[in-house]
Amino acid sequence: MQLFIEQVLNGIGNGVVYGSVALALVLIFRTTGILNFAQGEMALFSTYITWKLASESDGFGLPIVAAIGISMAIAFIAGAAIERVLIRPVEQARSPLNVVIVTLGLFLGLNSVAQLIFGTDPQLMPSPFPDGNVELFSSGGDAVVVSKATIGLVLVLLAECLLLWFLLQRTKLGLKLRAVASNPDSARLHGIKAGTMLMLGWAMAAAIGALAGSLVASQRTGFDGSLMQIIIVYAFAAAALGGFDSLIGAVVAGVVVGIADALTIQYVDPLEGIEVVVPLGLIFVVLIILPNGLFGRRTVERV
Amino acid sequence: MSLLELANLRGGYGPVRVLHDIDLVVEEGHVAVVLGANGAGKTTTLRAISGLIHAQGDVVFDGRSILGRSPDAVAKLGIAHVPQGRGTFTDLTVEENLRVGAVNRTDGEVKSDLDRWYSVFPRLADRRHQEAGSMSGGEQQMLALARAMMARPRLLLLDEPSLGLAPLVTRELFAQLGDLNHNHGLTVLVVEQNANLALDIGHWGYVLEAGRIAVQGAAHELHDDEAVRKAYLGF
Numbered sequence: 062m063q064l065f066i067e068q069v070l071n072g073i074g075n076g077v078v079y080g081s082v083a084l085a086l087v088l089i090f091r092t093t094g095i096l097n098f099a100q101g102e103m104a105l106f107s108t109y110i111t112w113k114l115a116s117e118s119d120g121f122g123l124p125i126v127a128a129i130g131i132s133m134a135i136a137f138i139a140g141a142a143i144e145r146v147l148i149r150p151v152e153q154a155r156s157p158l159n160v161v162i163v164t165l166g167l168f169l170g171l172n173s174v175a176q177l178i179f180g181t182d183p184q185l186m187p188s189p190f191p192d193g194n195v196e197l198f199s200s201g202g203d204a205v206v207v208s209k210a211t212i213g214l215v216l217v218l219l220a221e222c223l224l225l226w227f228l229l230q231r232t233k234l235g236l237k238l239r240a241v242a243s244n245p246d247s248a249r250l251h252g253i254k255a256g257t258m259l260m261l262g263w264a265m266a267a268a269i270g271a272l273a274g275s276l277v278a279s280q281r282t283g284f285d286g287s288l289m290q291i292i293i294v295y296a297f298a299a300a301a302l303g304g305f306d307s308l309i310g311a312v313v314a315g316v317v318v319g320i321a322d323a324l325t326i327q328y329v330d331p332l333e334g335i336e337v338v339v340p341l342g343l344i345f346v347v348l349i350i351l352p353n354g355l356f357g358r359r360t361v362e363r364v
Numbered sequence: 365m366s367l368l369e370l371a372n373l374r375g376g377y378g379p380v381r382v383l384h385d386i387d388l389v390v391e392e393g394h395v396a397v398v399l400g401a402n403g404a405g406k407t408t409t410l411r412a413i414s415g416l417i418h419a420q421g422d423v424v425f426d427g428r429s430i431l432g433r434s435p436d437a438v439a440k441l442g443i444a445h446v447p448q449g450r451g452t453f454t455d456l457t458v459e460e461n462l463r464v465g466a467v468n469r470t471d472g473e474v475k476s477d478l479d480r481w482y483s484v485f486p487r488l489a490d491r492r493h494q495e496a497g498s499m500s501g502g503e504q505q506m507l508a509l510a511r512a513m514m515a516r517p518r519l520l521l522l523d524e525p526s527l528g529l530a531p532l533v534t535r536e537l538f539a540q541l542g543d544l545n546h547n548h549g550l551t552v553l554v555v556e557q558n559a560n561l562a563l564d565i566g567h568w569g570y571v572l573e574a575g576r577i578a579v580q581g582a583a584h585e586l587h588d589d590e591a592v593r594k595a596y597l598g599f
Contacts, residue, residue: 233467240453240464249450251515252439252468263544306455 063203068327069320070197074211076319077218080312081273082289082296083303084222085266087311090300091229092242092262095148095160098243098272099167103143106171107136107271108186108278108288109179115187129275133268141260141265144166148263149256150339176286179295183283190214214276222268222312229308238262246336295322295340302344304357314355318344366427367392367519367551368413375412375419382408383419385574386596389568390519395545395552397562397583399597400572406555408523409572411555414438414445425519440468444517448524450508454497457488458488461496461507465514474514481510486539492573509540513550520544522554526561534558559597563587571596 082100089097097103113120115128123131147167151159190213196208229235240248241258249255278284298316301333303310321340329335347352368390376382382405390396397405412419415435418513423431430438439445446463453461462481466474482489484507491499496507505525512520522541526534542565544550556562563569566583571592579592 109499236460236463237467239456239460240467243453243455244451246416246435247433247453248417248464250439250445250447250451251464251511252436253464254434254436 063205064327065324066205067207068323070205070207070211072320072323073316074208074214074319075322076299076316077215077312078273078277078292078315079106079295079299079314079318081221081250081269083226083299083311083315084308085269085273086296086300087303087305087308088225088269089262089266091306092238093148093259094242095143095152095157095164095348097263097266098161098164098293099143099171100266101289101296102168102171102175103136103140103267104270104274105286105289106175107132107139107267107273108284109175109184110135111271111275112184112186112278112284115177119184125189129189129272132275133271136267136271137264141264143258143267144234144263145256149259152251172286181285184287185283186278186281188279189276190279193209210280214280217276218273219312221272222308225265225269226308234261291337295319298341298344302347302354304354307354310354310356365392366390368423368553370409370413370421370423372421373412373423373569374411374421375408375417377408377417383412383573385421386572386575386577388570388577390551390553390586391567392551393545393549394567395541395565395569395583396553396574397559397566397569398553398555399559399562399569399586400555400578401596403574404572405575406572407523408575410445410447410523410553410555413521414443421478421499439458439515442515442518443521444509444512444515444519445521446523446525448527450501450504451497452504452507455494456496458496458507459492460498461511462488462514465511466516469514469516477514477516481513485510499521501528502530502537505529505533505537506540509537509544518551519538520550520552522552524555524557526558534561538562541565560587 082104086097086098091094099243110127111132114123114131116126147163149161151163188210190210194208195212197205197207207278237253238258238261240253241255245255274289278288294317299315300311302317303314318340322336325339326338329339366389370388371387373386374381374383386409397469398409400406408417411417413423415433415438419431422429425441425443430441453464462478468476487503488507488510496504499507525537538561542550545552545565563583563586569581569583569586570577571579573596578596
């Protein structure tokens with residue numbers, strides 16, 4: 062029982078990371094209607110920037126919280142620039158496939174450039190959270206413990222999710238962002254600068270990715286160019302499971318995927334790599350029953 | 365005084381020229397009606413006014429030349445454009461749609477305007493938390509009208525509001541439009557194929573043919589002119 066609970070907690074810790082990257086995917090999808098395949102590698106690049114700023118031995122030795130903040134700001138600007146320079150020109154062609162190809166190219170390009178600049182050796186990311194464990198409760202002599210870092214990660218990413226939800230659902234800026242996503246031409250006719258909103262959507266998604274990447278790297282004993290590769294697969298799965306237009310859905314689905322992943326590693330061990338198959342299989346089954354995901358709105362459209 | 369004036373307006377899509385020297389005036393407080401067959405250039409005229417397409421010549425709104433401005437800049441001057449297809453934000457709720465209409469307003473009266481348009485269109489009030497895309501065509505057209513009015517526009521551009529609507533709904537819509545003009549002094553430029561209803565509430569009418577103005581005149585005169593009706597309006 063104690064092992065089970067610890068694995069669930071472990072899964073939640075990983076799951077909020079999947080959820081957070083899924084959040085960035087959903088944000089770009091909701092504001093621009095694009096699936097950004099480069100999201101993971103954008104986050105990887107930002108993670109390296111955070112590391113460069115924070116590393117005592119190879120970088121500038123800034124405090125890790127400041128490094129993450131600066132990295133998020135750089136990612137914000139770079140995300141806006143990517144939208145303006147790389148995405149918008151091909152979007153004019155009106156074929157969604159063109160944009161998909163560009164984001165795939167960005168995926169490969171960013172990964173290569175990151176390894177070219179920062180090398181292929183595993184690097185160590187300092188953690189912004191305190192060391193040590195917290196004992197949640199003990200059942201019959203077995204204590205259930207969870208690391209402070211996991212608790213910190215969950216709290217930070219939940220706060221981020223709430224902040225985004227508030228921005229999109231409760232502010233005028235959020236209304237503009239959603240209006241552009243829903244009907245860009247009509248939004249323009251209502252005096253909304255559609256291009257600015259699209260840039261903002263990419264900028265925010267890139268900043269979220271920078272945060273998620275930096276935090277997940279700080280939990281590992283080392284990270285390299287492959288840091289985001291499994292995470293982005295799970296994040297896409299979480300976004301699909303959550304319904305692709307729901308922020309809350311992305312986070313909840315991320316946690317579901319994380320728990321399924323952790324429990325599979327614990328209990329279904331004999332096959333190498335089986336932990337990737339079980340959560341994705343689970344998602345497959347859910348999507349057959351609920352095609353719009355757990356939280357996606359059923360679209361009833363009349364003309 | 366004229367609120368909107370088009371002079372020698374020429375434009376189209378890429379190399380295809382749709383409009384050839386359109387001259388058109390909308391007086392403040394009037395309803396101007398543009399009639400014409402499919403492909404005559406009615407929609408293109410409206411799109412040129414709001415900056416959705418490039419055009420040459422001149423568009424003067426309230427004494428200022430506005431040709432070449434972006435659609436969002438034109439909207440901020442007080443021109444609300446309800447495009448063909450109604451411009452519905454389908455996955456936003458009805459109320460959110462209306463709030464998009466008022467998104468650039470900074471006065472504190474958005475809430476009272478919402479209540480006002482809900483009382484004019486009670487069906488929107490019933491569905492305020494429903495996704496706008498789930499409503500019928502007629503309801504979406506009401507929503508488009510209310511959303512445009514939420515911007516407190518000085519000029520309303522309406523593109524074929526009757527398209528896809530049942531005759532009874534169209535009649536109701538034009539009654540609302542006439543009422544907005546009559547009681548609230550709203551200036552309207554409406555493009556229509558349903559000549560009868562549009563001319564009934566209009567002051568001045570234009571008939572477009574192949575990108576040129578073929579005939580113009582007072583709305584009731586066009587309505588009663590047998591030759592014009594037979595040649596251009598088909599009723």
